[in-house]
Amino acid sequence: MSSDDEFMSDQLSDDQYEDDDYSLGELEEDDDRYLDDVKDEKPSKKAYEVDYKVHSDEQIRAAQQIQIEEVSSILGLPGEQCAILLRFFKWQKDRLIEKYMDTPDEVLEDAGLGPGYEAPAVLEKLKGFSCEICCDDERGLETYAMKCGHRYCADCYRQYIESKIKDEGEASRIECPSEGCSRIVGSKTIDLLVPSEINHRYRELLNRTYVDDKPNLRWCPAPNCEYVVDCAIRPTQLHSIVPTVQCSCSHQFCFGCGYADHLPCPCLLVKKWLKKCEDDSETANWISANTKECPKCVSTIEKNGGCNHMTCRKCKHEFCWVCMGPWQEHGTSWYNCNRFEEKSGSEARDQQAKSRASLERYLHYYNRYDNHDHSAKLDKDLYVKTEKKMTTLQSSSGLSWIEVQYLEAASKVLQQCRQTLKWTYAFAFYLERNNLTYIFEDNQKDLEMAVETLSSLFEMPTDQLANAKKEMMDRTAYVNSRRIILLEDTAKVLAEENWKFTVDLKQ
Amino acid sequence: MAQAAKRITREYTEIEANPPQGITIQPIDEDMFKWNIEITGPKESIYAGGTFKLLLTLPTNYPFKPPVLSFQTKIYHPNVTNDDKGSMCLGILRSDQWKPSCKILAVLEMARGLLMEPNPDDAVETSIAEQYKNDKAAFEKTAKAWVKQYAK
Numbered sequence: 051m052s053s054d055d056e057f058m059s060d061q062l063s064d065d066q067y068e069d070d071d072y073s074l075g076e077l078e079e080d081d082d083r084y085l086d087d088v089k090d091e092k093p094s095k096k097a098y099e100v101d102y103k104v105h106s107d108e109q110i111r112a113a114q115q116i117q118i119e120e121v122s123s124i125l126g127l128p129g130e131q132c133a134i135l136l137r138f139f140k141w142q143k144d145r146l147i148e149k150y151m152d153t154p155d156e157v158l159e160d161a162g163l164g165p166g167y168e169a170p171a172v173l174e175k176l177k178g179f180s181c182e183i184c185c186d187d188e189r190g191l192e193t194y195a196m197k198c199g200h201r202y203c204a205d206c207y208r209q210y211i212e213s214k215i216k217d218e219g220e221a222s223r224i225e226c227p228s229e230g231c232s233r234i235v236g237s238k239t240i241d242l243l244v245p246s247e248i249n250h251r252y253r254e255l256l257n258r259t260y261v262d263d264k265p266n267l268r269w270c271p272a273p274n275c276e277y278v279v280d281c282a283i284r285p286t287q288l289h290s291i292v293p294t295v296q297c298s299c300s301h302q303f304c305f306g307c308g309y310a311d312h313l314p315c316p317c318l319l320v321k322k323w324l325k326k327c328e329d330d331s332e333t334a335n336w337i338s339a340n341t342k343e344c345p346k347c348v349s350t351i352e353k354n355g356g357c358n359h360m361t362c363r364k365c366k367h368e369f370c371w372v373c374m375g376p377w378q379e380h381g382t383s384w385y386n387c388n389r390f391e392e393k394s395g396s397e398a399r400d401q402q403a404k405s406r407a408s409l410e411r412y413l414h415y416y417n418r419y420d421n422h423d424h425s426a427k428l429d430k431d432l433y434v435k436t437e438k439k440m441t442t443l444q445s446s447s448g449l450s451w452i453e454v455q456y457l458e459a460a461s462k463v464l465q466q467c468r469q470t471l472k473w474t475y476a477f478a479f480y481l482e483r484n485n486l487t488y489i490f491e492d493n494q495k496d497l498e499m500a501v502e503t504l505s506s507l508f509e510m511p512t513d514q515l516a517n518a519k520k521e522m523m524d525r526t527a528y529v530n531s532r533r534i535i536l537l538e539d540t541a542k543v544l545a546e547e548n549w550k551f552t553v554d555l556k557q
Numbered sequence: 558m559a560q561a562a563k564r565i566t567r568e569y570t571e572i573e574a575n576p577p578q579g580i581t582i583q584p585i586d587e588d589m590f591k592w593n594i595e596i597t598g599p600k601e602s603i604y605a606g607g608t609f610k611l612l613l614t615l616p617t618n619y620p621f622k623p624p625v626l627s628f629q630t631k632i633y634h635p636n637v638t639n640d641d642k643g644s645m646c647l648g649i650l651r652s653d654q655w656k657p658s659c660k661i662l663a664v665l666e667m668a669r670g671l672l673m674e675p676n677p678d679d680a681v682e683t684s685i686a687e688q689y690k691n692d693k694a695a696f697e698k699t700a701k702a703w704v705k706q707y708a709k
Binding site: 182183185186202206209210213217218220225227228229490551 | 560563564567617620621622649652655656657658659663
């Protein structure tokens with residue numbers, strides 16, 4: 051029963067917690083004893099969870115506006131200039147204010163806001179003007195220049211800005227079109243020159259640089275998602291925590307690296323593992339099957355001819371392909387190895403075996419990682435099928451919509467656990483052998499068995515599914531509790547920095 | 558396009574009227590968007606005595622995008638890719654650093670300047686750049702041998 055409770059509570063979102071608080075407030079008046087009970091059951095934050103908030107696009111814009119206004123009131127400068135200054139200082143407000151107090155002119159100049167910036171942006175027609183960019187010198191040509199005085203025709207100016215925004219995605223650091231002039235093109239100029247849809251894009255890009263500049267913000271990486279996650283975890287903490295967050299669009303990802311949920315594996319190991327798999331997995335399989343290593347320099351060698359007399363291309367070591375011993379000990383027995391018992395040969399084979407063992411070890415973890423990755427994809431198909439099953443179930447057994455929701459819940463938990471299992475294998479690959487590792491592997495085994503059992507329930511024909519409701523719900527709760535136990539245990543040891551890895555996590 | 562042509566013609570006339578040292582230009586077609594360039598190795602440089610053919614390609618939205626410059630003659634240089642393209646990608650040739658007020662002449666002079674003094678900190682061939690920094694004698698030997706072999 052307790053596992054059931056854990057499962058239910060884990061399903062609650064932050065909003066629902068708040069609702070809980072609210073209802074607690076109401077209960078207080080009625081029955082204090084009851085309140086205590088409820089309090090005890092209220093879940094505390096788990097070791098693998100982090101605090102975070104999700105912001106919408108509008109909230110991000112508003113947050114910028116507040117800071118701009120604040121700086122504006124402190125420095126006594128117009129908002130637009132403060133916006134440029136803040137972006138120039140990568141939104142480090144205090145540093146900006148401090149610097150500005152010390153050397154205002156220098157700060158303004160560096161940010162491209164030199165003297166006389168305030169004047170309104172207007173187009174002018176000048177006599178005898180020739181545009182240096184397009185070489186046009188028609189009469190009545192509209193021209194534009196910022197205060198730096200580098201004047202070009204309005205068309206060229208516009209085209210320059212448009213190509214910066216559209217092609218290069220530049221916004222906060224667009225400079226004057228003149229070579230060597232680093233004056234920033236501000237939003238007044240943009241408003242004057244470019245059409246509204248590009249202006250819109252410009253604002254979007256400005257918004258984006260804000261998120262990019264702030265270390266506590268990160269865009270949700272899901273396609274077309276416009277939410278931003280706000281989390282206080284810093285890159286320097288990533289060796290002791292895996293900051294997994296869930297966006298309002300429901301996508302779960304790691305705040306540290308932006309990769310999809312990779313609990314319980316720390317970011318650095320994920321990076322190393324993905325790189326290794328990209329480089330190695332296919333190759334490793336082939337190498338394992340077709341090659342041996344040179345007994346001297348351990349270069350990998352593929353035998354491409356019939357002769358057993360091998361000469362390593364790299365170190366020129368000559369050896370026998372069959373017994374791996376040095377070739378000169380073979381004396382006159384060319385093409386016929388009869389020295390298998392010799393010591394030098396057996397040492398070379400030991401060396402060979404070690405190198406093979408490390409390859410086999412990698413493949414052990416890789417194959418299991420890959421299997422869960424693959425199964426997770428199949429589970430997505432399963433999810434689609436589940437929806438169909440739910441519909442059939444409703445019509446065949448007379449169950450209501452709400453009564454068949456357990457199928458969807460089970461399917462979701464299954465996918466999530468596969469995701470976790472997948473990363474446990476990458477994690478385990480980098481673990482040294484010790485007691486903690488054994489405990490971890492036990493947890494991993496328990497979760498894996500639970501997942502496979504639940505997974506097999508889904509294979510059941512639809513007509514039997516209705517009878518299996520109770521079992522399925524129990525299994526789902528159990529699987530989920532196994533996942534929580536594994537994540538909780540792993541995160542605790544990680545936070546204490548007690549895992550012994552074969553690589554340094556702090557590089 | 559018409560806008561670009563006008564500007565290119567203007568630049569061509571300017572260069573013709575006042576030809577830079579060690580550089581010759583020859584537009585390939587009438588529309589002037591591709592130029593054959595020849596640069597002679599500066600006297601004091603390790604490329605002295607060599608003549609290098611280059612191809613200058615101007616994008617249709619020139620001058621809002623930078624020209625593309627590539628060595629047709631093989632050259633051993635940290636800033637030129639060691640393949641059949643001979644591409645260069647540094648300084649004002651990069652679109653984030655290019656400004657529409659930059660001129661073709663500046664690009665050509667930069668290329669010749671790089672023959673005088675390679676820029677190993679913005680290299681495309683990192684191994685050549687390493688050699689240039691750590692074993693200059695070996696670098697010069699190969700570079701000179703290539704001049705003899707390809708640029709005479």
